[in-house]
Structures are given as structure tokens and as C-alpha cells.
Amino acid sequence: MxxxxxxVTIVVVGVMVGVEFAVAAFVNPILDRLPNDGGLGARSDGARVLGRIMPFWYLGSVALGTVWAALAWGGASASLVATGTALLVLGVVMSILLLVPINSRVATWSNEGAPADWKRQLERWDRLHHVRVGVIVLAFALFAVALV
Structure with missing residues (x-):
């Protein structure tokens, strides 16, 4: 069991990490290079779509990690799983306090209705997102080591 x-936890967390890494390393940089601010609408749409899905994915990952840590308690891998789960919790806290407020604004923007500082806000979101990706990659690595 x-x-x-x-x-299951490693697969769920691994796919989540892959999505978040792809957004940070490939998708948003590509969208930002589109001419005439063409990526703004796509980033706004992405904020809406992923903003609906990712909370469940993150919280589900935390729940899986928590159950795994409870079952592993007292075993050799328990501290790795507990630390990985704590890092996922940190990712959730970062999301709620730092990224979601920006993401909620981005989700309402269009090419005709973005604020004057929209690029600065997206750059801030990207910087924070890179840190969060680092945190969840570390959580994933700890889970993988715990399984081995």
C-alpha cells in the first residue's frame, strides 16, 4: 500500500512539477517574445485556466505527501517524505500570499484593458514563480529519493 x-504521489507531483517548469522555462518566455504584446492575451487565458486547476493539484499533492509521511512514520524515508511535503506546503503558501494576487489580476486583462505596469507585474510573477518551481522541484527530488 x-x-x-x-x-502515485511521485507521479502526481512529478507531472505538476513538469507543468510548472514548462511554464517557467518555455511557455511564458515564448509568449513574452510575441510581437505587439501578443502574449498578453495568452498569459491572461493561462492565468484563468491554470488558476482553476492548480489549487486542486497542489492541495492534492500535499494530501498525498501527508498520507505517505504518516504511513512511513518511523521508517528510514519518513523524514524525506515529511520534508518534501513541508516544501509543497511552502509552495502553497507562496502561491496564496504572493502569486495568486498577481495571477487574479492577470486573468482579467486583455490587450485593450491591461494596466500601464502590466509587464512589471508579469516580471514579478515570473520571478516568484521561478522560486516556487525550485521549491517544488526539491520536494519532488526528496520524494524520489525516499522511494529509492
Missing amino acids: QETLAV
């Missing part, structure tokens, strides 16, 4: 839960 514990091994199955560990594999």
Missing part, C-alpha cells in the same frame, strides 16, 4: 501511494 505504501509503495503504491509513494508511486
Whole structure:
């Protein structure tokens, strides 16, 4: 049971990390290079779509990590799983306090209705997102080591 839960947790967290890494490393930089601010609408749409999905994905990942940590308690991998889960919680806290407020604004923008400082706001979101990606990559790595 514990091994199955560990594999499910690693797959769920790994795919989430992959999505977040792709957004940080590829999708947003590509959108930002589109001419005439063409990426603004796409980033706004992405903020709406991912803003609906990611809370469940993050919280589900935390729940899986928590159950795995409880089942592993007292074992050799328990501290790795607990630390990985704590890092996912940190990712959730960062999201709620730092990224979601910006993302909520971005979700309402269009090419005709963005504020004058929209590029600065997106740059701030990107910087914070890079830090969050680092945090969840570390959580994923700890989970992978715990399974081995």
C-alpha cells in the first residue's frame, strides 16, 4: 500500500512539477517574445485556466505527501517524505500570499484593458514563480529519493 501511494504521489507531483517548469522555462518566455504584446492575451487565458486547476493539484499533492509521511512514520524515508511535503506546503503558501494576487489580476486583462505596469507585474510573477518551481522541484527530488 505504501509503495503504491509513494508511486502515485511521485507521479502526481512529478507531472505538476513538469507543468510548472514548462511554464517557467518555455511557455511564458515564448509568449513574452510575441510581437505587439501578443502574449498578453495568452498569459491572461493561462492565468484563468491554470488558476482553476492548480489549487486542486497542489492541495492534492500535499494530501498525498501527508498520507505517505504518516504511513512511513518511523521508517528510514519518513523524514524525506515529511520534508518534501513541508516544501509543497511552502509552495502553497507562496502561491496564496504572493502569486495568486498577481495571477487574479492577470486573468482579467486583455490587450485593450491591461494596466500601464502590466509587464512589471508579469516580471514579478515570473520571478516568484521561478522560486516556487525550485521549491517544488526539491520536494519532488526528496520524494524520489525516499522511494529509492
